[in-house]
Amino acid sequence: MLKQSQTSSNIAAWAIKHPIGVNMIALALLVLGLFMLQRLGVNLLPDIIYPDVRVRIVDSGVPATIMEDKVTRQLEEQLAITEGAISVQSRTTESRSSIDLSFPYGTDINIALRDASNRLDRAKRFLPDSIEPPVIYKRDPSQIPVIEFIVSSNQKTPIELRSYADYQLSKWFINLPGVASAELGGGLVREIQVILDQQRLAAHQLNFKDIETLIDSENRDIAAGRIYTEFDELSTRTDARFESLDELAQLPLISETTQQVDDAVKLNEIADILDTHEDERVSIRLNGMEGVKLSIQKQPQANTVEVVDAINQRIKQLKKEQLIPDDVQITAVDDQAVFIKHALNNASRAALTGAFLAMLVVYFFLGDLRRTLIIGTAIPMAIVITFIIMEISGLTLNIMTLGGLALGIGMLVDSTIVMLENISRHQQHKEADSSSLDPALQAANEVNSAIVASTTTNLVAVLPFLFMSGLVGLLFKELIITISAAIVSSMLVSLTIVPSLA
Incomplete structure (x- = not known):
């Protein structure tokens, strides 16, 4: 503690002897802090990635019992052996199968997602061909x-x-x-619906699959290669997509018994073609x-x-x-931005109110406008230093970090007021003091150890919360880091800027 006190005393002494250098460093930090503030991301919630991987498979029109037997059980068997998975939950409804994999908090979710994707690829060979492409993703509040x-x-x-x-x-x-x-x-x-007449379809020796294949093969654009001329090269294609219901209705149905298009039956002769919509x-x-x-x-x-x-x-x-x-x-x-703007406005209002009340208290006890303005300068400096630490730590402005900043504002003025009041007292009794030591330096030496001790006490009281596990730990991590940054910033300002200005 003695060595720590001497170090802090040296910092305060250097700040008192070099006020211009300290002020220039403070201005540089102010500019850097404002720049970092512009770069800070603004979100409603912290960047939390839940250790969950989800798989969704859709097979339209399939009853829930069949989906469970043909899809859900196959996925459960394959995904359950994903490395690190501690829980597998499934839900099956008509046309839809959902599988949720849970992993311990702290797991690298990107690696877990990659392993689960590999298992899903292996499971595809056991799934029906009629399913839509499976969707796999990680649970992310963003x-x-x-x-x-x-x-x-x-x-x-x-x-x-x-x-x-x-x-x-x-x-x-x-x-x-x-x-x-x-x-x-x-x-x-x-949705364009083709309602087939089964009797007419059977009379022409056709089935549903024939009509589906025919419509699919005729309704497409196909590249037809290149045409070379003496001076140019042209790309060609067959423009065969249906552009109206009439074109679809006049589609000829060519079978083995119908060799010519003119003799072929048209699609509208065996089906009703409706321009309607999907089920809502x-x-x-x-x-x-x-x-x-x-x-x-x-x-x-x-x-x-x-x-x-x-x-x-x-x-x-x-x-x-x-x-x-x-x-x-x-x-x-x-609109998430509304809540974020309200949180920012509340935090800004709290900071301004806290700074004003702190300045008012200082003026009430010291009766000096200059020292009051010193407190008004120290608070925003500590805040911008906090912004620098937040940007370096990869944090964003959200309801948790703003809450930590609001709590930290109350701690910002403690050390600065202690330092400023002691310097003010020594300066007032300078004439009565026979010592030749600079009153500001003498005052700083007296309270340095107390400021460092009180700041360290506050810091060690909140740091253990960083080691909390689970979702609570993820939520409060940014809150604790912000409070810790505010505490450290307050100590730095009280040991440097306040003595140099006082």
Whole structure:
């Protein structure tokens, strides 16, 4: 403790003897801290990756009992042997099978995801051919949409509204910086249905598979190679996609007994062709009007507030350029940036209030405006140093770090007030003191050990919380790091800036 006290005393003595150098370093740290503040990510929650891997498989129209027997059990047997997995949970419903793998907290979820993907690849050979491609992903709070809109219209039909949102509106957002995806929900998805007449189909010696294969083979664009001319080279293709219902209706059905297209039966002779929609699974309504939900997700390291602001700015730009029809209303129903801005405003208000009250108390006891302003300078300096430590530690501004910063603000003024009050007392009794030692240096020597001891006590009291395991440990990690950074910043400011200014 003696050596530590001497070291801190040397720091304070150097600061008192070199006030200009300390002030220049403080200004450099102020600029660096403001720069780091601009780089800090802004999120609602800390960057927590839960140790869970999820697998989803869809097979339309299959009953739950068959999905459980043919899909779920096969996946459970293969995924249960994934290295490190401690729990396997499954849910089976009609057309859908869900498997959740849990791992101990602290597991590298990227490695776990890779191992589970390898097991899933091995399990595919046991699964039916009719399933859609399996989806495997890790549970990540950053996948929560940062903003959600309801797109509605008083003129467009639900099918037209869904098509507009899918093929036009959503495409305007996916190229914005920080945006990861734009997903749609609800509305009616256009679907062309071919309702076959079984009796007519049997009369022409055809079956469902024949019609499916024929439509699939005829409705495609195929590259046809290159044509070389004397001066140029042209790429060609067969443009054979159906562009209207009439083209689909006139599709000739050529079989073994029909060798010529002119003699072939047309598709509309054995089937009813309907321009309709898929079955509605999710119903979205806003103020009594049918709508489509547009959910926008951000990239993991992107700033939530900046992403939301860019999205809102893009909507204003589209409306200004008449790219969004007048009959289309876009209403925000969920916005994470609102909560983040409120948290930032509350933290800023708490910091300003704390700084003002601290300055008021100092002025009340010392009666000196200059020393009061020193406290007002020390608090923001300690805060910007905290921002530097947060950026170096890879933290973001979220409800946990803001809470830690709000708690730390109360600790920021303790050491500075102790140092400032002692220097002020020694300066007032300078004439009565026969010692030739600088009163500021003498005062700093007296309280250095007390400041270091009190700061160290506060620090060691909160550091054990960093070793908490489980979800609680992940949640409070950023809170404790922020409080610790604020405590260390307070000590540095009290040992350097305050003595040099006082």
